[in-house]
Amino acid sequence: MKRRIVTGLDIGTTKICALIAEVSEEDNIEIVGIGLAPSNGLRKGIVVDIDKTTHAIKSAIQKAERMAGQKVDSAYVGIAGAHIKSINSHGVVAVTGEEKEIKESDINRVLDAAKIIPVSSEEDILHVLPREFIIDGSPGIQDPLGMSGIRLEVETHIIKGVSTSIQNLVKSVLRAGLSVEEVVLEPLASSQAVLSEDEKELGVVLVDIGGGTTDVIVFHEGSIAHTSVLPVGGNHVSNDIAVGLRTPVSEAEKIKIMHGSVISERVDDNDKIEVLSASGRERKMLSRKMLSQVIEPRMGEIFSLVKKELDKVGPRDLTPAGMVLTGGASLLEDSEELASNITELPVRVGEPDYVSGLSNIIDNPVYIKKGDTVPRAIFSTAVGLVEYGINNSDAKTSSAGKKNSKEVVSNFFSKLKDWFSEFF
Ligand SMILES: Nc1ncnc2c1ncn2[C@@H]1O[C@H](COP(=O)(O)OP(=O)(O)OP(=O)(O)O)[C@@H](O)[C@H]1O
Ligand SMILES: [Mg+2]
Known part of the structure; x- marks a missing residue:
């Protein structure tokens, strides 16, 4: 049976995720490899260091190739940044x-x-x-x-x-030894993995809050009405915490994920958290409310900027299916509620389908919140890129062969557990 390979490459501000899918002639899809690598060559979604980005892409691709047991030579690559x-x-x-x-x-x-x-x-x-x-x-x-x-x-x-921003992204991929099938707007990819056809038909806005950017895409009557990339995300929240609580940024990042919450009045006055001092030598006790008071205005700013984008599209009743949040920073406690209060829309957190139990095995402890599972929401763009690639590649003959996100990811997440235990 003839199979073709489709690779999605999400080059994010905080992580690079490579996903390899095998597609049979009958359009059956099997995700056969995943690779994650920390990203440090991007700022606000834009490549600022080609060498570092190339290195991280190589690392993510190699991990995915090892799992898949085969080499790949091209990928669908995500792009974001305020230049869009x-x-x-x-x-x-x-x-x-x-x-x-x-x-x-x-x-x-x-x-x-x-x-x-x-x-x-x-x-x-x-x-x-x-x-x-x-x-x-x-x-x-x-x-x-x-x-x-x-x-x-x-x-x-x-x-x-x-x-030049597009070229620097493409250059980084080429130098990592891959050709680029297509450069795909990240929120367009995420929307394929996270939104239902019904939501798109009714009218919905997807907000992907990553580390460096917040990507917005609005659907109305099944079509795209508006897209926008805002240069602010979870990294800004961590930086605010580092300044506000006088602690190193790496510690701020951990505290945010472990204890962060976006509605400060919900937090008990007596809740205390242990925080490393700026010198990194001693630990101090601070109130969790104080942490929340630092996070709330920044997340509020992000949702106010999203609201401004929605005002450009038209009246709020254009999106009766409301707002769907995804991306790592959408996972902060109570973010749905703050988003709903500010935008006056119903809000849910969206993610690709998932099999639980990855938290013990994923390699990056920063992504693990308390006893929770690994956040699925950080995979939305990578899963969406694979779907976009499958639905748009030349080999695809008819729209009848289109796969929806559920079909792609049910397989993906059911295999993920084994892969992670093997490779991380
Ligand atoms: N469980 C969690 N709770 C709160 N924040 C989280 C959690 N997990 C990840 N984050 C935050 O999400 C952000 C990373 O999200 P994501 O992986 O979607 O970004 P990215 O794709 O690398 O970046 P971008 O899309 O902006 O280029 C970081 O700021 C991280 O601190
Ligand atoms: Mg992202």
Whole structure:
């Protein structure tokens, strides 16, 4: 049986995650490898040190390859950073051919027409995402191929980024020995792993709060209405804690994960936590409420910025399915409630499907909170990249073969436990 390999590479500010999937001719998907490596060559989602990034990519890929028992030569690579901008654009063409039946070439021409937008010489277009097609004035068409018409229009969502930032990301991957199948906007990938089709149809906003960026993507009537990457995330919370509680950043990171909470009035006045002093020599007792009082304004700022993005899209009733949070920093206690208070939307935390029990075996203790399991929410982008790759690779022939997140990850997480015990 012929199988093809699809690799997702999430190059985050705090961790790099490589995921290798095997896809059979019948489109059965099996995740066969995962590799994680700490990332320290990025700032706010942007590559600032190619050597360090290359090194970390190599390490993550090698771990994934060892698990998979095979080498990979290309990957779908995630991108974020505040340089990413999005714009909605319209294209229109006359349908060619005597039959007036819409062909692939007509669809490509209308998408090209929509691409004629202001792009500075420093920018490149990353995605042209069709929101709907309009045939002879009739809107709401998702797949116009084979339909009859004279005038074909398209509404698109176009995502562009600064060329040098894209190139530095691509360079890091190439130097690690892989070619790049496609550079994919991270929230677009995460949305594939975390959101249901029903939520996208109703209208929903996904917020991926990572270490260096908070990525926002809004769906309305099944299509992308807005995307944005905000240059703030969990690392800023840790830095605030380091300054506020006078402790090293590495200690602040641990305290945040172990004891952090985002609604300070919920925290008992008598709750105490032990904190390393800035010198790193002695430990002091501080109130947990104080910790929460440092975290709350920064997380509040993040949700206020998200609210501003939503205000750009339109009235709040455009997203009746509410807000879905994912990414590592979404796991802080009570973050759903703070997000809901600020944005006035119902909020849930979203993650790819999961088999529990990884906390004893994952190698990075910083990600382990009390006796909890390893957070699934940090895998949303990597799982989404694999799904994006499977659904968009040339070998895929029909949209009927599309896999949803549940099918991909049920397999992934059921295997993960064995892999982690073997390799971490
Ligand atoms: N259990 C937890 N509770 C609170 N915060 C957590 C938890 N686990 C991870 N984090 C925080 O989540 C952040 C990392 O999240 P994630 O792995 O999604 O980011 P990333 O993908 O590396 O970064 P980015 O997407 O911003 O480039 C860090 O700030 C970390 O402190
Ligand atoms: Mg991320």
